[in-house]
Amino acid sequence: MGMANNAVFQELKHKVGDVIDGAQDRLHRLSTDIWSCPETAEQEYKSHDRLVAFFEQEETGWTVDSHYKLATAFRATWGPAGGTGDNDSIHVGFLCEYDALPGIGHACGHNLIAELGAAAAIGLKAVVESTPDFPVAVQVTVLGTPAEEDEGGKIDLIREGAFDGLDVVFMAHPSQEDASWLPDMAVQSVKVRYHGKETHAAAYPWKGVNALDAAVLAYNSVSVLRQQLKPDWRIHGIISHGGVKPNIIPAYTELEYYLRAPARKDIPIFKAKAEMCFRSAAVATGCEVELEFARNVFHNVLRNPTLLRLYELNGEALGMEFTTDEEVLTNPSGSTDFGNVSFIVPGIHPYFYIGSNALNHTEKYTEAAGDHKAQFYTLRAAKALAMTALDVLLCPELLQMARNELKEANLKEEQTLGMSTGEKPVEEEARP
Ligand SMILES: [Zn+2]
Ligand SMILES: [Zn+2]
Structure with missing residues (x-):
């Protein structure tokens, strides 16, 4: 031929x-x-x-x-x-x-x-x-x-x-x-929303529940978490809504974070760690917290x-x-x-x-x-x-080699599940 x-x-x-x-x-x-x-x-x-x-x-x-x-x-x-x-x-x-x-x-x-x-x-x-x-x-x-x-x-x-x-x-x-x-890298993004209660910041601050405090605590907790992460993991975020006016105790704040790791298998572990930061900030301030993880996790x-x-x-x-x-x-x-x-x-x-x-x-x-x-x-x-x-x-044999390599790479990913941290990934669960 x-x-x-x-x-x-x-x-x-x-x-x-x-x-x-x-x-x-x-x-x-x-x-x-x-x-x-x-x-x-x-x-x-x-x-x-x-x-x-x-x-x-x-x-x-x-x-x-x-x-x-x-x-x-x-x-x-x-x-x-x-x-x-x-x-x-x-x-x-x-x-x-x-x-x-x-x-x-x-x-x-x-x-x-x-x-x-x-x-x-x-x-x-x-x-x-x-x-x-x-x-x-x-x-x-x-x-x-x-x-x-x-x-x-x-x-x-x-x-x-x-x-x-x-x-x-x-x-x-x-x-x-x-x-x-x-x-x-694999990446999962998440929006974190804190719901507190507004009040006059000077006249009766004790009547409010400060959602900005929750956002700041969450931001700082994540910063503390960062030093305990593997060096090639990345977490970075912004406060996308931080309140409306200094003399109103913020009733609502929103943060947006990206969690990235070199392998998709690390994402559930990463999510669990970040989630503790977000939830604990709500507990500390008395706010309600809402976590909205993006519907799609990008894989490595x-x-x-x-x-x-x-x-x-x-x-x-x-x-x-x-x-x-x-x-x-x-x-x-x-x-x-x-x-x-x-x-x-x-x-x-x-x-x-x-x-x-x-x-x-x-x-x-x-x-x-x-x-x-x-x-x-x-x-x-x-x-x-x-x-x-x-x-x-x-060259059909090249396509077959490429197929085999895909199979092997998938298998290797499975076998090393959770190995990079020594932890088992947490179960994915549906969230509101
Ligand atoms: Zn781009
Ligand atoms: Zn691009």
């Missing part, structure tokens, strides 16, 4: 690059339109419509489901096509994000993630479509996944079955450097060594220089809802340089994500992803 021939293989990879380069103006317009109209989590209606229009009107052959399972999610799917008819199709997924941050626009560059997912998908499709003897049947799906910066749309989509049947999943995220994997991102290595090889062939900075590679970074995907489908979520040293979640990064300079790097990462997909499609 010709496909085993390395020269043919290289030619197909080259073709992916040509297709993506050929579409660069349209792809740039796509990301510019999303960048120019930043929408926060679960409000990404215009970005959703723009992406849907891209696959329905600018491209051919895609079946598009707008508002797919979530109001601002979508699905564009093509195939199965190719193959000899005697084997099952391989279903490749590319993920798009397109939510922005409140106040500072596309400071995480999710407009580039959307562009990149679209670019990789149309590149792969074009190559499979135009290769008459392509050896396997292929289906390509682009999933638009909202609210990464907030509730985690991918987790909702997993629950809704949107990832069922996908064999391998790809996306890439803008950063300061090229890195095939960074240690993204599992490594898939086979896919990571393939991406690195393809990236290097395209001129990427992967970071060797130990601090970047080992320090806990942020969190992503791709973590949950990484537990169920073999996949990768590499980071890519966009031509700027600005840091994510700053206005400077917003500028960089809208700059023409980011285009070269974004499309290069798209090519590397599509080329990695080709590797997997043309």
Whole structure:
């Protein structure tokens, strides 16, 4: 079979690059339109419509489901096509994000993630479509996944079955450097509300119940807890509502916290510890406390060594220089809802340089994500992803290795349950 021939293989990879380069103006317009109209989590209606229009009107052959399972999610799917008819199709997924941050626009560059997912998908499709003897049947799906910066749309989509049947999943995220994997942490967010009783702060303070005191005690208790945590655990929060006027004893306060740990198995233990801080502050002040844990826990991102290595090889062939900075590679970074995907489908979520040293979640990064300079790097990462997909499609043993690695990684996570602290995780229970 010709496909085993390395020269043919290289030619197909080259073709992916040509297709993506050929579409660069349209792809740039796509990301510019999303960048120019930043929408926060679960409000990404215009970005959703723009992406849907891209696959329905600018491209051919895609079946598009707008508002797919979530109001601002979508699905564009093509195939199965190719193959000899005697084997099952391989279903490749590319993920798009397109939510922005409140106040500072596309400071995480999710407009580039959307562009990149679209670019990789149309590149792969074009190559499979135009290769008459392509050896396997292929289906390509682009999933638009909202609210990464907030509730985690991918987790909702997993629950809704949107990832069922996908064999391998790809996306890439803008950063300061090229890195095939960074240690993204598991995270649980929580809102804490204290209800006290207002009164005149000077005339009869003894008649009040001070909800701000509860908030401050909780904040301080968490600060004390912090020194007893493992060094790679993170808890950080704000007082989002602290009262209305100094001469009114605050009747209501609200805090918001993120609890992060390197492994999802640590989150229930972490929750239990933080909860003691929040509840004891209520007891000390006589307030009522209300804890609202976010519906979705983001998981850490599992490594898939086979896919990571393939991406690195393809990236290097395209001129990427992967970071060797130990601090970047080992320090806990942020969190992503791709973590949950990484537990169920073999996949990768590499980071890519966009031509700027600005840091994510700053206005400077917003500028960089809208700059023409980011285009070269974004499309290069798209090519590397599509080329990695080709590797997997043309060498079935690679896909099997990736599947085995996912199984092993899951098993390892199970076996080490609670080991990092020596404690058993507490049972999850429903809370109001
Ligand atoms: Zn972000
Ligand atoms: Zn992001």
